[in-house]
Amino acid sequence: MNIVVLAGGLSTERDVSFVTGKNVSDALRRKNHNVILLDVFMGYGDEPEDLTGIFDRCEEASASVTGISAETPDLEAVKKSRKDQSSCFFGPNVIELCRMADMVFMALHGENGEDGRIQAAFDLYGIKYTGTGYLSSALAMDKELSKRMFLTNHIPTPAGISMSKDNCLSDFSKTGLKLPCVVKPCCGGSSIGVSIVRTEEDYQKALDDAFRWEEKIIIEDYIKGREFSVGVIDFQALPVIEIAPLEGFYDYKNKYAAGSAVETCPAELPSHITKAMQGYAEQVARVLNLETYARMDFLLDEQENIYCLEANTLPGMTSVSLLPQEALAVGMDFESLCERIIQISMKKYE
Structure with a gap:
């Protein structure tokens, strides 16, 4: 397949998105797909150009990736560095390349990527993409709205x-x-x-x-307790993973600096707690209609009360990310996970 892995953008999670995109691109190439890693904001080239045969030189056409900085990216500097200085969010040739692809793998995180706006635009352009649709993306991204839906459906939340x-x-x-x-x-x-x-x-x-x-x-x-996450693929929960930061809480540094947290999968929990947490994760996916895949974050207090914090519709796919670790616990390696996400996403367009 010809695949565009879409990353970058203008989110505070821009750096994380690139690392997700690089990992996914490498994995899909090992599965013999033609893959272009594309920065949705910077685009490809400086102006419209002939893209004939571009998937035959996909690595040459792909964005370069450095890694995740300890600090959040300077988005104003990113905006100023774009040569065409257009007010359009999509960079040069982005829509054209995405329309040429058999599938766009959404490796974006945060604003625009996870809030449904790009998904809505792609629906209008007839572009196929991985993950859930625009409405469920928007509901999950807005913590106020998602918490209201949790409470309405008896899903415990702080x-x-x-x-x-x-x-x-x-x-x-x-x-x-x-x-x-x-x-x-x-x-x-x-x-x-x-x-x-x-x-x-x-x-x-x-x-x-x-x-x-x-x-x-x-x-x-504030809920004092242990931190957990549960991935859901095609509305079926994966094993629970526990995250224990060595210092503080599971903040930006502890999420992306290797060795900053101890992650245990499957989590060491009584079976009834595991089943309940997985059940709540699947319920969140159904309530918000999170197609393809998602990841729900939980806290467990000292009285064994479970609290769902939020749903992530495009969870990270870095070397230290949680969803790939959960998938591996059931025998699904990273390449197979990426392939599975594409296969499930394709069902939407059959």
């Missing part, structure tokens, strides 16, 4: 509130919550802008940090 920058409660006592609490952007990923607030003095700093990234934020109860 209690909390949302607030906008224009209607911010700077006085913590007016939130109706208790300390400690968690402050985070409503639609962000990779734990960017997330703070655990233990004192009222820390609250304002946490607000400033979260509002730096978005206009709407979530404040919710």
Whole structure:
């Protein structure tokens, strides 16, 4: 197959997306596919050009990848570096290349990639892509909306509130919550802008940090406990994986720096807890209609209460990512996982 692996973009998770894209591209090439790794924002070339035969020179046409920086990317610098300085999000020749492909493997994370906007555009262009559709992407990306759907469907989730920058409660006592609490952007990923607030003095700093990234934020109860994740492929749960950061919580650094967390799969849990957590993961997938694959994040407190935090519709596929580890626990290596995602995605277009 001729495949475009779409990565990059203008998300705070731009670097992570490139590493996901590189891993997926390499895996699919080992499966004998013709694969172009494409930066959705930078595109290919500087202006429209003849793309005849481009999949015969796919490695030459692919974007180069350096790795994940310890700091979030400077998106303003990325914007300024694009030669055509167009206001269009899609870079030169991106739509044309995606239309030429048999399938676009979505390796994007965060804004635009996971919020359904690109999926909606591709639906209008008749472009085939991996993963779930635009509506379920948008619902999962917006933590306020997804938490409402969790509660409506009896999926346990931490209690909390949302607030906008224009209607911010700077006085913590007016939130109706208790300390400690968690402050985070409503639609962000990779734990960017997330703070655990233990004192009222820390609250304002946490607000400033979260509002730096978005206009709407979530404040919710802090749940002290163990961290887990459950991948779901075609509405079937994979084994539970436990994440135990060596320091702090599972933030941006601990997610992508090798050796920063101990990950155990299958997680060492009583069977009834494992089954319950997997059941909630499958229920989230059904409630949000998460086609193809997704990954749900959970906390387990000291009283063995389970809390679902969020759903990730395009989970990471880096060397330290969780979903590939879960798939491997049931005998599915990385190449087979990528191939399986394409096969399931193709069903949408039959």
